Every structure is written in C-alpha cells, then in structure tokens.
Amino acid sequence: MESSEVKTLDAASAAIVAESAQFVATHGDVIAKRLYETLFERHPETLELFSMDFWPQVRLDEEEDGGIDELSDEEGQKLQHFKCAFDGCTKGFSIQPALMADSLQKYLVHVSDFGFDLIMNKIERICQKHVSRNIQPQHYPLIREGLLAGIEHALETEAGSGLPHEKNDILHAWGSAYDLLASMFIERERILRGDLAGKKNSWTNFESFLVIKVEETDKLWRFHLERVNKRLPPQVMPGQFVCVRVKTQHVGVIHRNFFLDPSPSKSVWIFSLQKTMPLDADSERDRSVMCKKFFAEALKVGNQVGLSMPLGGFLMKK
Ligand code: HEM
Known part of the structure; x- marks a missing residue:
C-alpha cells in the first residue's frame, strides 16, 4: 500500500480520540480486561491463538452473564478444559494482555498524527508475530468489538471522565481510529504472507514436523x-522465530513462539525451551511453567507438531 492510498481519520473523530485519550489511558487495565473477557467469551475459538501464559482469567465462575451454560457444547468444552487446567493458578496473569492493549491504545491515539511510515515501522514486529500465529483479517473486528466493549464499560463505571461528548460519539471515534489502524495491520500482514509464499520450500499456516531428537x-x-x-525447510536467518502449534491432552491446541537455534543440518530445525526449576508447589500453579510442561510433553521424540514459516530476523531486508 502506498502512502497516498492511506485513509485518514476524519477530523471530528481525531479530536474526540485526542480528548478522551487520557481517560482511556487511565483506565487501560479495566478496558484491557473487558476487551479480553469479551473476546474469549464471545469468540472462545480465539483463545488458542494466544500463548497459554497470556490467557487471562475469564469469568467462568460467575453466574451472571451466562458463563459456560450459554456457550455451545464445543465452546463450553474448550473453556471447561481451560478452567480445569488453570483452576487455582495464581501467577502469570495479565502481562501480555496489557502489552497488546497498551500498544493498541497508544497507536490509536497517534494513528492520525504519527504518519503512515512511522506507524508502519512501529508495527512491523507485531505484524510478523501476528502472521506467525496465523492472525487473519476476519479476526480484526473481534478485537474491535472487545475494545469498544471495554471503553463503553469504563465510561459507564469509572468516575472522572468529564468528557464533553456523548458516549456513542466517543465509541464511534475510537471505532474509526481502530478501523484505520487495523487496515494498516491487515495490509502489511497480507504482504508478509505473500513474501513468505514466494520463498523456496515454503508453506502456508502450519507445516507438520517430526521431533527426531x-x-x-x-x-x-x-x-x-x-x-x-x-522436504527441506526454507533457509533460516539469524534471529528468526517460528510459532509452534501443539495439541495437548489437557487444554487442546496451544501456540508459542520460539527463536530458532543454529543447526548443523539444512533439513533440521532446532529450538530450545528454558526450564523453570525447581518446580515447587508454587511454580506448579504458575501457568507459564504449566505451559512449558505441556510443550515438553508434546515435543517427545516421534511426535508431530505444526510449525509456522520463520519470521523476524533479517527476513524483510532485500
Ligand atoms: C490493531 C490491532 C492490534 C494491535 C495494536 C495488536 C498489538 C499486539 C502486540 C503489541 C503484540 C505483542 C507483540 C510481541 O510480543 O512482540 C501482539 C501479539 C499478539 N496479537 Fe495482536 N494486535 C492487534 C490485533 C490482533 C488481532 C485482531 C488478533 C487476533 C485475535 C491478535 C492476536 C495476537 C496474538 C495471538 C499475539 C501473540 C500473543 C502471545 O505472545 O501469545 N492481535 N499484538
């Protein structure tokens, strides 16, 4: 996409976003929590896209809002797995969600004044991560829905907004800013996928690999x-990562990104998983540790797992 093709935010929306930015930033945690609750409750299939240590506490125990009972069998089962596996987990909550929601808010505030090139530079790494996770254009409206639910919730429940705008105008302005930012992500991710498809020995989405050692x-x-x-996999550049997709007995499919280690063989890819030892009673309840245990379990010799194309590193340098 050339700069000249970039849509801009209308002046009224840009002004409202700028004026309400402080309120949104102040209540970023509340908004982020509601964003992910909305996403995972309404679209539980998206849960597996996120690293397990990313999974925030969804409100499954609460009677209000339906909880598990209002979900289809399949969705309920998935969330039930999630709940069983993580009942009692006390740590590992909410670091990553804050990262994504924070950057979302930051870019939305500046989407009309940063300029196209600066935004594109800043989002390059995120787009690479998204492509490795197979994030598709149809996922973007789901995050929009969550973001607006989060902002609406904050406007209704948090004091001190003091904003001279109607709630609907504020939501409309943030929705428009999101649409602009999302269009930049979607376009860049489309180009990245095209670049990957053009590489020698490439594949789309996930390719089956066998653990040989x-x-x-x-x-x-x-x-x-x-x-x-x-078949040979594509050549790997220093600093590149892959997304590994494994199926676990307890929580179904999970994803995690790994940097690739140097390999003596062109046909073999190598990556490492740091242990967090010792696994004392407390670390047993840390979902990041549990995630590692699930990976170590799934990556036994003879097992098959899915790997994305390599991304990051010097891939984009021509
Ligand atoms: C304009 C909207 C979006 C922004 C600003 C955004 C921002 C981010 C950021 C900052 C990260 C962390 C990157 C890193 O660790 O280097 C991230 C990761 C991620 N994003 Fe997004 N994102 C957006 C849309 C989406 C959508 C639509 C989805 C799909 C539901 C999505 C799913 C993910 C996933 C699965 C990760 C990886 C998290 C992990 O490590 O488990 N994002 N995003």
Whole structure:
C-alpha cells in the first residue's frame, strides 16, 4: 500500500480520540480486561491463538452473564478444559494482555498524527508475530468489538471522565481510529504472507514436523525437528522465530513462539525451551511453567507438531 492510498481519520473523530485519550489511558487495565473477557467469551475459538501464559482469567465462575451454560457444547468444552487446567493458578496473569492493549491504545491515539511510515515501522514486529500465529483479517473486528466493549464499560463505571461528548460519539471515534489502524495491520500482514509464499520450500499456516531428537540439560530442553514430508525447510536467518502449534491432552491446541537455534543440518530445525526449576508447589500453579510442561510433553521424540514459516530476523531486508 502506498502512502497516498492511506485513509485518514476524519477530523471530528481525531479530536474526540485526542480528548478522551487520557481517560482511556487511565483506565487501560479495566478496558484491557473487558476487551479480553469479551473476546474469549464471545469468540472462545480465539483463545488458542494466544500463548497459554497470556490467557487471562475469564469469568467462568460467575453466574451472571451466562458463563459456560450459554456457550455451545464445543465452546463450553474448550473453556471447561481451560478452567480445569488453570483452576487455582495464581501467577502469570495479565502481562501480555496489557502489552497488546497498551500498544493498541497508544497507536490509536497517534494513528492520525504519527504518519503512515512511522506507524508502519512501529508495527512491523507485531505484524510478523501476528502472521506467525496465523492472525487473519476476519479476526480484526473481534478485537474491535472487545475494545469498544471495554471503553463503553469504563465510561459507564469509572468516575472522572468529564468528557464533553456523548458516549456513542466517543465509541464511534475510537471505532474509526481502530478501523484505520487495523487496515494498516491487515495490509502489511497480507504482504508478509505473500513474501513468505514466494520463498523456496515454503508453506502456508502450519507445516507438520517430526521431533527426531531431544537434548535435555539442567537448564533446558533442545528439540530437533524435520519436515514430515522430508522436504527441506526454507533457509533460516539469524534471529528468526517460528510459532509452534501443539495439541495437548489437557487444554487442546496451544501456540508459542520460539527463536530458532543454529543447526548443523539444512533439513533440521532446532529450538530450545528454558526450564523453570525447581518446580515447587508454587511454580506448579504458575501457568507459564504449566505451559512449558505441556510443550515438553508434546515435543517427545516421534511426535508431530505444526510449525509456522520463520519470521523476524533479517527476513524483510532485500
Ligand atoms: C490493531 C490491532 C492490534 C494491535 C495494536 C495488536 C498489538 C499486539 C502486540 C503489541 C503484540 C505483542 C507483540 C510481541 O510480543 O512482540 C501482539 C501479539 C499478539 N496479537 Fe495482536 N494486535 C492487534 C490485533 C490482533 C488481532 C485482531 C488478533 C487476533 C485475535 C491478535 C492476536 C495476537 C496474538 C495471538 C499475539 C501473540 C500473543 C502471545 O505472545 O501469545 N492481535 N499484538
């Protein structure tokens, strides 16, 4: 997309976003929490896209708002798995959601004055991560829905907005800013996917790899994998990462990104998972530790897992 094609935010929306930015920033936590609750309650299929240590506490225990009972069997089962696996987890909550929601708010405030090139530079790394997770254009309206639900909730419940605008005007302005930002993400991610598709030995989404060797030390596991169809994978550049998709017995499909280690063989990809030891009673309840345990379990020799194309590093340098 050339700069000249970029849509701009209408002046009224830009002014309202600027004037309400302080309120939104002040209540960022409340908004982020409602954003993810809305996303996972209305679209539970998106839960698996996020790293397990990202999963915030959804309100499954609350009778109000329906909880599990109002979900379809399949959705309910998935969330039930989630709840069972994480009942009693006390740590690992809410760091990543804050990162994504914070940046969302930051970029939305500046989407009309940062300029196209600056925004594109800033979002490049995020777009690479999104592509590795197979985030698609149809996911963007789901985050929009959550964002606006979060802002609406904050406007209704948090004191001190003192804003000289109607709630609907504020929501409309933030919705418009989001649409503009989302269009930039979607376009960049489309181009990234096209670049990947043009690479030698490429695939789309996830490719099946076989775990052929696992080295274990006190500090880490190092996994060696090759393509199930025996074809060579694309060449890896220093600093590149892949998204690994595994199916676990307890919580279904989970994803996590790993940097690729140097490999002596062109046909073998290697990545490492740091242990968090010792696994005392408290760390057993840390979902980041649980996530690692699920990965170590799923990445046994002879098991198959899905790997994304490599992203990051020097991929985009021509
Ligand atoms: C304009 C809207 C969006 C913004 C500003 C945004 C921002 C971010 C940021 C800052 C990160 C962290 C990147 C990193 O760790 O380096 C991230 C990661 C991620 N985003 Fe987004 N995002 C947006 C839309 C979406 C959508 C529509 C989805 C799909 C539901 C999504 C799913 C994810 C996932 C799965 C991750 C990886 C989180 C993890 O590590 O588990 N994002 N995003």
